[in-house]
Amino acid sequence: MTKASTPAVSGTAGPAITTEAAGAPAAPGGSGAPGAGDGAVVHHHGSVLGPLGLFTVLLGAALPLIDFFIVNVALPTIEHDLDASPAVLELVVAGYGLSYAVLLVLGGRLGDMFGRRRLFIAGMAAFGLTSLACGLAPDAWSLVGARVAQGAASALMLPQVLATIHSSTTGHRRARALSMYGATAGLSMVAGQILGGVLVAADIGGSGWRAIFLVNVPVALVGLFLAVRSVPETRSQAPAPIDVPGTALLAASLTSLLLPLTEGRASGWPAWTWVSLAAFPFLAYALYQVERRADRAGRTPLVPPSLxxxxxxxxxxxxxxxxxxxxxxxxxxxxxxxxxxxxMGAVAAGVALVPLAVGFFAASLSGPRLVLRLGSRVVALGGVLQALGLALLAYQVWRDWPSLGTLALLPGTALAGLGQGLQLPVLFRIVLSDVPAERAGVGSGVMVTTQQSMLALGVATLGSLFLTLSGTGSPHMGHALAVTLLTQLGLVALTALLALRLPRQMA
Incomplete structure (x- = not known):
């Protein structure tokens, strides 16, 4: 595999500038078209990401993912306090997810252009302000608007995390940092629901559901203080202009897919949802053609096909x-x-996910050592463990529902968490392994957009399957949950089989 050149290290803590123009990998494909942000990568404020800087960017990675899931357990109290309809509640979730997914690649491009540290700080500040707006929202539609803005702030901040790691670390340090990113990503998605349940149940100062957003404000302030002191600046020396047609078509295609899938069930699947879904393949094809044409013409598209x-x-x-x-x-x-x-209450439901979180974290930390021995086969091994966990959960649900207890769920959730923790960090590492440092922002933006869009698609598709099978009462939920778990098991098996096609050796 081709590796990006090692960043030179500035000898001072001040604004000394170093470049890595020599030896930078060429844009793939041999078309001669420049890649996103082609040119040397400029480093200052210290070009190596230290332990405190890594902690800071991982904090920035955790906040957007936590807030994607934290709102789920608070929806009943939001519905009661703000008199929100089911369709508006769906928009509280979907508004954040849509703006987040749609703007992630653009956020990566802006980091390549103006500096990843600068965009990380701007995104962190905007995330704190929009979280405050969410926590103080006087009505449901104000909350929807604030959540859309919060998703946009997340899209500015999150792509800079992987791009900074990719541009300011190499070798073993990069592999370890990516493993920690994967652990942070997985734990954040689990911790979001656990933390949401705890905060809503605690009702701090009578804040109720508002605490799940207000807690972000002091955390964002700490993150800003640490970022100014510890995060190195990296950016492209030859920034490309914004690809307006590509940005518009990417936004239109993702919206046409995700909005009807997330909003359709609550709205009763009106005609516009089917029209939107039918438009998706045409918009996606138009995006591909526009980006390919720009790539061949020597311009820099938002999502370069050559990538x-x-x-x-x-x-x-x-x-x-x-x-x-x-x-x-x-x-x-x-x-x-x-x-x-x-x-179960919100807290009890969160506690049931603790074994999954512990298993995920333990597997993420042991992943780099296993990769040295097994290479990419770690992904297939993780798939086997996750499949065993899901099969065990499905069997327990089928046998014991509705008298199923938290302890009975522990073995299955722990196994599933172990498998997921072995897979996700290694997949991140594989995706970015050959991406040149000067294209790190676009590469990480594409990867995180894919992840975020598919998370939303999973909620929409598997969620709709479950809710359709469960009907109106809890007696059918056991059957619905077992069928949904077995459907997920099929996806896990597909992941494991595809992993066998990966080259065993990893960079």
């Missing part, structure tokens, strides 16, 4: 699709089944 000629990136993204659909659907369906089917 997909990197085999590890292409194969890794194919694996992220079924993994993320299953993970997103599992987190939604499992929580709904525990709360509505078994009558």
């Amino acid at each position: 997909f000629q990197l085999v590890p990136l292409r194969r890794g993204l194919v694996l992220i699709v079924p993994f993320s659909i299953g993970f997103g659907g599992f987190m939604f369906v499992f929580t709904v089944a525990l709360q509505q089917g078994l009558g």
Whole structure:
């Protein structure tokens, strides 16, 4: 595999500038078209990401993912306090997810242009302000608007995390940092629902559901203080202009897919949802043609088709699709089944996910050592463990529902968490392994957009399957949950089989 050149290290803590123009990999594909942000990568404020800087960017990675899931357990109290309809409640979730997914690649491009540290700080500040707006929202539609803005802030901040790691670390340090990113991503998605349940139940100062947003404000202030002191600046020396047609078509295509899938069920599947879904393939094809034409003409498209000629990136993204659909659907369906089917409170439902979080974290930390021995086969091993966990959960649900207890769920959730923790960090590493440092922002933006879109797609598809099978009462939820878990098991098996096609040796 081709590796990006090692960043030179500035000898001072001040604004000394170093470049890595020499030896930078050429844009893939041999077309002669420049890649996103082609040119040397400029580093200052210290060009190596230290432990405190890594902690800071991982904090920035955790916040957007936590807030994607944290709102789920608070929806009943939001509905009661703000007199929100089911369709508006769906928009509280979908508004954040849509703006987040649609703007992620643009956020990566802006980081390449104006500096990843600068965009990270701007995104962190905007995230804190929009979280405050969410927590103080006087009515449901104000909350929807604030959530859309919060998603946009997340899209500015999150792509800079992977791009900074990719541009300011190499070798073992990069592999370890990516493993920690994967652990952070997985834990954040689980911790969001656990933390949401705890904060809503605690009702701090009578804040109720508002605490799930207001808690972000002091955290964002700490993140800003640390970022100014510890995060190195990296950016392209030859920034490309914004690709307006590509940005518009990417936004239109993702919206046409995700909005009807997330809003359709609550709205009763009106005609516009089917028209929107029918338009998706045409918009996606138009995006591909416009970006390919720009790439061949020597311009820099938002999503360069030549980037997909990197085999590890292409194969890794194919694996992220079924993994993320299953993970997103599992987190939604499992929580709904525990709360509505078994009558658990928000805190108890969160506690049931603790074994999954512990297993995920332990596997993520041990992943780099296993990769040294097994290479990419770690992904297939993780698939086997996750499949065993899901099969065990499905069997327990089928046998014991509705008298199923938290302890009975522990073995299955722990095994599933171990498998997921072995897979996700390694998939991130595979996707970015051959991406040149000067294209790190676009590469990470494409990867995170794929992940985020598929998480939302999993909630919409597996969630709709579960809710359709469960009908109106909890007696049918056991059957619905078992069928949904077995459907996810099929996605896990597909991920494991595709992983066997990966080259065993990893960069």
